[in-house]
Amino acid sequence: MSNRRSFINKLGVLSAAAITSNIFQPAWSADILRALDKADGKIAFELAGDEAFWQTVQQAYNTPSSFINFNNGGVSPAPRTVAEAMKLNYDQSNQAPSYFMWRILDAGREPLRRRLAGLAGCDREELALQRNASEALETVIFGLDLKAGDEVVLCKKDYPHMMNSWKQREKREGIKLVWVDIAFPVEDEAAIVKKYTDAFTARTKVVHITHLINWIGQKMPVRKIADEAKKRHLEVIVDGAHSFAHFDFKIADLNCDYFGTSLHKWLGAPIGTGFLYVKKEKIQKLWPLFGSPDTQENDIRKFENLGTRPFYIEQAIDDAIDFHEMIGISRKEERLLYLKNYWMEKVKDIPKVKLHTSFKKEFGGAIGLVSVEGKKPGELESYLIQNYRIHCVSVVYEDISGVRITPNVYISLPQLDMLVEGITSFASK
Ligand SMILES: Cc1ncc(COP(=O)(O)O)c(C=O)c1O
Structure with a gap:
């Protein structure tokens, strides 16, 4: 109920600006309220096939009827409210960039960190805002101290950016990559876990796991692999580019040390948004991609020293969370x-x-x-x-x-x- 209220309240503020540009239809806010009221008490599984409910959700997007986009896995359109918030932020920033970016929008980062951490199920001191999953995960891949001969276990069906980053470390520093090969789809969790445990040796230091394999949509038993890895004191990295805001889970459920995701896929945030989770006790040892001051050694903010960037995009993540919570993850x-x-x-x-x-x-x-x-x-x-x-x-x-x-x-x-x-x-x- 409170998610709903907060979403609709914000809608009131946004729509004043949006109505004039004819982008937003205020009638929709009444429709969605009615649909949400009717959906109260219905279990998620039953609601999945309730077309009247989902039709009101569909109205929240400004997508063309003459073209059907079935590559939302690559990147998804954001709901209109999110796009509108981003444009509003941009227009303000453009009037006096240094003031609006660094005094107004940047001040929104800490509240956003807290809110996103709540959604992700981690402490806010463990979450760094990033531009996408690649940035988040490459920070970890390049930031871990490893020496020649140390082994990293990963899968041939992980994401190319990540595999290439690991290969670069292999070429440059002589670490050893141990590849798990699985012919997907597989409906046997134990068989998948065994592929990973068979690859672990006394020299293994890291396991890299993709939560949802992007090529074919296989969901991986991350927790079970991570539990095995933890028995062997390995670092566990999870690529959650496709799982966050798609599946109902919390990072704490995964037993991992690092988790990176994009928010422009399943959360519906603007393009160029993501986050990195680093377990509190791992922050100090992980090198940031961009140098940081000594005072930040133990601070999750050391992964955010990116320089000037589009804060108007970042701050609209908040509106995407509103929309996401209004529907509800389950x-x-x-x-x-x-x-x-x-x-x-x-x-x-x-x-x-x-x-x-x-x-x-x-x-x-x-x-x-x-x-x-x-x-x-x-x-x-x-x-x-x-x-x-x-x-x-x-x-x-x-x-x-x-x-x-x-x-x-x-x-x-x-x-x-x-x-x-x-x-x-x-x-x-
Ligand atoms: C499994 C997986 N990891 C990481 C990424 C990288 O995401 P981004 O391009 O948003 O950095 C993708 C993109 O599709 C992906 O599918």
């Missing part, structure tokens, strides 16, 4: 899974169509990968954009080959039906 998680399973269920028996992602909640979320026998993923991607104005992304990497489909909460069932029609028509050719 409702969002259930809906995202519902949307993926809706289209996957409809194409699963079509001749020549192959799915590469689990339907089960323990093993995935909104991301799904599909392929058509005898065809290249790029052909399906082109067919969908040319014939249906559907944007998605083809993936050809290692043993993975398919088209990745990622809806977000603003995607409607008729849009998914259009996707199903497109895949059906392509597969019949």
